[in-house]
Amino acid sequence: MVPRHNGQGRHHVISHRRFVWLCLLPLAVVTAAFFLLPMARLVVTGAEGPRGLAGYLAILVEPRYRATLINTVLLAAATTVVTLIVATIAGMFLQRHRFPGRSVLIAMLTFPLAFPGVVVGFMIILLAGRQGLIGDVSNHLFGEKLVFAYSIYGLFLGYLYFSIPRVILTIMAAVQKLDRGLEEAARSLGASPWAVQRDVVLPALAPAFVASGAIAFATAMGAFGTAFTLATNIDVLPMLIYTEFTLAANFATSAALSVGLGLVTWLILALARSFSGSAVAAAG
Amino acid sequence: MRDRLIFASQLVFTLLVAAFLVVPAGLSIVAGVTVNYFRGIQSGVTLQWVAQVWELYAGTIALSFLIAFATLAVTLLAGVPAAYALHVRGGRLSRAIEELITLPLAIPGLAIALALLLTYGGFSEFRRSWLFILVGHVVFTMPFMVRSVMAVFGTLDIRTLDEGAASLGASPWRRFRDVIVPNAVPGILAGSLMVVTLSLGEFNLTWMLHTPLTKTLPIGLADSYASMRLEVASAYTLIFFIMIIPLLVAMQMFADREQAR
Numbered sequence: 001m002v003p004r005h006n007g008q009g010r011h012h013v014i015s016h017r018r019f020v021w022l023c024l025l026p027l028a029v030v031t032a033a034f035f036l037l038p039m040a041r042l043v044v045t046g047a048e049g050p051r052g053l054a055g056y057l058a059i060l061v062e063p064r065y066r067a068t069l070i071n072t073v074l075l076a077a078a079t080t081v082v083t084l085i086v087a088t089i090a091g092m093f094l095q096r097h098r099f100p101g102r103s104v105l106i107a108m109l110t111f112p113l114a115f116p117g118v119v120v121g122f123m124i125i126l127l128a129g130r131q132g133l134i135g136d137v138s139n140h141l142f143g144e145k146l147v148f149a150y151s152i153y154g155l156f157l158g159y160l161y162f163s164i165p166r167v168i169l170t171i172m173a174a175v176q177k178l179d180r181g182l183e184e185a186a187r188s189l190g191a192s193p194w195a196v197q198r199d200v201v202l203p204a205l206a207p208a209f210v211a212s213g214a215i216a217f218a219t220a221m222g223a224f225g226t227a228f229t230l231a232t233n234i235d236v237l238p239m240l241i242y243t244e245f246t247l248a249a250n251f252a253t254s255a256a257l258s259v260g261l262g263l264v265t266w267l268i269l270a271l272a273r274s275f276s277g278s279a280v281a282a283a284g
Numbered sequence: 285m286r287d288r289l290i291f292a293s294q295l296v297f298t299l300l301v302a303a304f305l306v307v308p309a310g311l312s313i314v315a316g317v318t319v320n321y322f323r324g325i326q327s328g329v330t331l332q333w334v335a336q337v338w339e340l341y342a343g344t345i346a347l348s349f350l351i352a353f354a355t356l357a358v359t360l361l362a363g364v365p366a367a368y369a370l371h372v373r374g375g376r377l378s379r380a381i382e383e384l385i386t387l388p389l390a391i392p393g394l395a396i397a398l399a400l401l402l403t404y405g406g407f408s409e410f411r412r413s414w415l416f417i418l419v420g421h422v423v424f425t426m427p428f429m430v431r432s433v434m435a436v437f438g439t440l441d442i443r444t445l446d447e448g449a450a451s452l453g454a455s456p457w458r459r460f461r462d463v464i465v466p467n468a469v470p471g472i473l474a475g476s477l478m479v480v481t482l483s484l485g486e487f488n489l490t491w492m493l494h495t496p497l498t499k500t501l502p503i504g505l506a507d508s509y510a511s512m513r514l515e516v517a518s519a520y521t522l523i524f525f526i527m528i529i530p531l532l533v534a535m536q537m538f539a540d541r542e543q544a545r
Contacts (some may be wrong), residue, residue, distance in 0.1 A: 019456035019457065030363075037403060042398060080513050093294040131322060225490070238392060241398070262392060262395045266391060269390045
């Protein structure tokens with residue numbers, strides 16, 4: 001009885017290992033064929049332009065590309081900072097207070113989560129476009145129609161629209177985990193409410209700021225749908241890649257630029273993850 | 285008194301943020317059923333724009349659902365066994381593989397689409413079919429399925445379950461089918477909701493991969509935003525909302541249940 005059981009157990013161990021490998025096979029095939037191979041091809045194509053490997057430096061050396069890169073980084077940074085401020089004020093408030101209508105308010109703040117970038121772009125057109133609400137109101141008040149949807153300010157507003165729901169959720173989860181005892185202690189030691197916020201609450205939220213800020217930043221760097229809907233001549237990196245590829249048929253440059261963009265967004269998210277310790281992914 | 289002032293100002297601020305998010309969505313819903321948006325809702329309420337969208341774009345909606353469910357099928361078939369294997373194996377290699385398949389989340393869709401075009405754009409039969417879009421959606425959504433299933437395995441003692449069934453003489457395949465998969469159902473459902481929602485709304489990849497004959501719903505949306513009157517674009521967006529909001533609500537309910545557990 002005992003030896004037979006042993007033998008059977010060993011048999012199972014071996015075939016089980018094989019079974020586990022078999023389980024990985026479909027994913028391995030899909031990933032190799034449709035992700036690794038194409039990515040390798042993209043990297044190679046980036047060096048196949050007239051400049052060769054130096055094509056990868058064009059993003060930094062060529063003045064037009066460099067200006068676009070700076071533009072994109074500034075826009076993404078502004079989006080991140082403003083989103084974090086807005087989401088922290090609103091998220092902290094919603095997590096710390098209970099009042100009628102609170103859950104409706106939370107639902108209103110998070111329902112745009114599944115909107116694709118194109119839809120967000122359309123929301124901005126309805127707000128700040130030619131027939132937009134802001135233009136109507138400003139026309140009534142000052143006799144002048146304010147229209148800015150199709151500029152970089154419209155894009156900025158679009159990225160805020162996109163990022164606020166995501167960041168609010170992260171901040172609310174982080175506030176919930178805060179140890180209120182620390183705040184009580186600081187207050188009982190005579191700290192002012194502002195000092196408690198500055199020295200106790202905000203430092204404790206730092207990992208959440210880093211994680212959600214990185215997502216907002218990486219998304220704003222790489223998002224394409226919103227910019228595409230608002231205008232094809234907004235000067236940001238994804239639009240540049242798109243026009244280089246489709247209008248100029250400049251495959252090597254667009255490949256090099258998108259490898260550069262991918263590296264930047266990946267690095268930001270990887271750094272944020274090693275800092276905050278939780279999984280971080282871009283969206284959009 | 286001071287506390288109430290702080291409370292009131294925070295409430296007003298939060299309400300303003302909510303208005304920023306909700307008002308344009310409301311405007312789009314109103315515009316989609318207004319006879320003439322420029323003259324306002326007084327011009328009358330109509331479903332003619334919704335009907336026009338249906339006439340022009342019903343094909344995009346059907347194709348979007350086809351691609352979303354095909355993406356779901358592929359991510360289930362490849363993702364669930366892989367999540368099991370990665371969890372059971374553990375170790376460095378598994379973490380590296382997990383890292384690798386998560387990479388598409390950190391890379392802009394535009395870059396992945398360019399890579400696919402440069403590699404497979406020459407296979408014109410494949411390039412022209414909806415399968416080309418499917419491939420992009422699979423790469424983009426796979427990490428959500430694998431991670432969501434792995435998260436459930438993390439909370440269960442899957443090894444003990446597996447070994448228990450093995451000691452009863454069940455083959456690896458039967459254990460997988462009868463023990464592992466039933467236990468992973470919450471993760472599979474959560475992952476499936478994510479995959480379908482993301483696929484239905486995917487634009488960045490799809491815009492590069494589509495052809496005039498393979499337009500999905502978000503492609504049609506972009507098309508209507510660029511070339512149709514505001515009322516038609518709004519009616520189309522309204523249809524998209526109606527499709528996506530039940531999925532969102534289901535996802536939220538899932539998240540709440542997970543939190544309650």
